[in-house]
Amino acid sequence: MSLINYASREINCKIVYYGPGLGGKTTNLEYVYEKVAPSSKGKLISLATETERTLFFDFLPVDLGTIRGFRTRFHLYTVPGQVYYNASRKLILKGVDGVVFVADSQIDRMEANLEAMQNLYDNMAQHGYDLTTMPFVIQYNKRDLPNAAAVADLDAALNPGWAVTDPARQKPTPDPNRPGEYLVREVDGTWVERVPTYEAVAVKGDGVFDTLKAVSKQVLKTLG
Amino acid sequence: MTAPRASSWAFHEEDSAKIHGVLHAFLRDASARTALLVDRAGQMLVTVGEPPAFDPTAFASLTAADFSANDQLARLLGEPEFGALFHQGERESLYLADIARRVILVVLFDNRTTLGLVKLRMKHAVPELTTIFTAMFDRDAGTTTRVDAEFVDDAEDELDKLFGS
Numbered sequence: 001m002s003l004i005n006y007a008s009r010e011i012n013c014k015i016v017y018y019g020p021g022l023g024g025k026t027t028n029l030e031y032v033y034e035k036v037a038p039s040s041k042g043k044l045i046s047l048a049t050e051t052e053r054t055l056f057f058d059f060l061p062v063d064l065g066t067i068r069g070f071r072t073r074f075h076l077y078t079v080p081g082q083v084y085y086n087a088s089r090k091l092i093l094k095g096v097d098g099v100v101f102v103a104d105s106q107i108d109r110m111e112a113n114l115e116a117m118q119n120l121y122d123n124m125a126q127h128g129y130d131l132t133t134m135p136f137v138i139q140y141n142k143r144d145l146p147n148a149a150a151v152a153d154l155d156a157a158l159n160p161g162w163a164v165t166d167p168a169r170q171k172p173t174p175d176p177n178r179p180g181e182y183l184v185r186e187v188d189g190t191w192v193e194r195v196p197t198y199e200a201v202a203v204k205g206d207g208v209f210d211t212l213k214a215v216s217k218q219v220l221k222t223l224g
Numbered sequence: 225m226t227a228p229r230a231s232s233w234a235f236h237e238e239d240s241a242k243i244h245g246v247l248h249a250f251l252r253d254a255s256a257r258t259a260l261l262v263d264r265a266g267q268m269l270v271t272v273g274e275p276p277a278f279d280p281t282a283f284a285s286l287t288a289a290d291f292s293a294n295d296q297l298a299r300l301l302g303e304p305e306f307g308a309l310f311h312q313g314e315r316e317s318l319y320l321a322d323i324a325r326r327v328i329l330v331v332l333f334d335n336r337t338t339l340g341l342v343k344l345r346m347k348h349a350v351p352e353l354t355t356i357f358t359a360m361f362d363r364d365a366g367t368t369t370r371v372d373a374e375f376v377d378d379a380e381d382e383l384d385k386l387f388g389s
């Protein structure tokens with residue numbers, strides 16, 4: 001939950017990168033750390049095993065500066081990818097304001113993607129959070145690999161959408177990233193919404209900032 | 225995807241004044257160096273006493289993780305929680321205590337005092353802080369804290385500058 005601290009004039013928001021093991025969550029944070037100006041970032045903290053697999057989390061604070069008198073920060077976290085670290089994954093979701101699901105585009109990682117997505121929904125529900133009503137984007141990472149699945153196939157598996165029940169939101173909403181496609185649309189008489197998606201090659205930085213900017217803007221909108 | 229969640233909470237100046245009063249008295253009585261309050265999501269709320277030499281943002285995130293991990297350990301043992309944690313260093317030590325299940329009080333102390341004295345004084349400070357925070361959460365329950373629209377516009381501009389538009 002974002003915290004508005006009137007005493008110290010600070011606003012902090014928490015964004016969590018979730019997804020299967022070796023999908024590129026830590027790589028996203030490392031790229032942000034490398035590219036953001038030193039004055040806008042804090043320490044990158046990694047609680048990792050000796051083989052550099054995330055054991056508990058990675059953490060990077062990004063400072064937007066002072067806006068209308070409030071020092072505004074985004075706290076970026078990753079979770080461990082492996083299922084056997086689920087207790088850690090769940091803890092990191094506490095107080096989350098926005099989620100980035102980093103999917104591994106490789107065809108043979110589809111099952112791991114699905115398992116992680118199901119696990120995300122389960123862990124969010126256990127905290128009492130509804131992923132369908134909060135800032136959430138999906139990143140399809142590793143688009144440069146020859147065995148990357150088609151985006152349409154990844155969408156069908158990981159981003160089929162959910163029914164929109166609020167009549168005010170039952171209107172066609174274009175997808176800003178994918179011309180001619182819609183985030184909200186009517187399918188066989190039912191209004192369906194899917195999550196914005198971003199294609200990425202995180203090791204090269206492609207799509208990393210687009211993804212972060214999209215989820216950050218969604219989080220800011222929930223504050224206003 | 226823009227539907228807001230009524231989950232943000234606000235920490236006001238009057239809350240801060242009351243809490244500072246409790247913590248100043250505690251530090252004096254316990255001869256401890258610094259008291260910090262961190263929320264369970266890893267955000268620093270208050271620092272009282274000697275300004276810490278470390279990065280407070282990193283410290284807050286690790287404190288919340290430490291406390292959460294120990295919470296789970298407690299449950300594995302069949303305990304509802306570990307209400308307090310102690311980390312002993314050669315020169316400096318930390319004592320952490322739960323406040324109202326939402327906030328963590330962290331006390332930094334050195335050899336000018338003893339663990340016994342810190343624990344003794346915490347016995348008074350923790351219930352006082354729990355009362356203040358419980359009243360604060362009850363007051364804010366069901367209300368949604370919002371910033372003005374200009375804030376969101378300006379913050380979006382800063383995002384574009386920082387991450388590229």
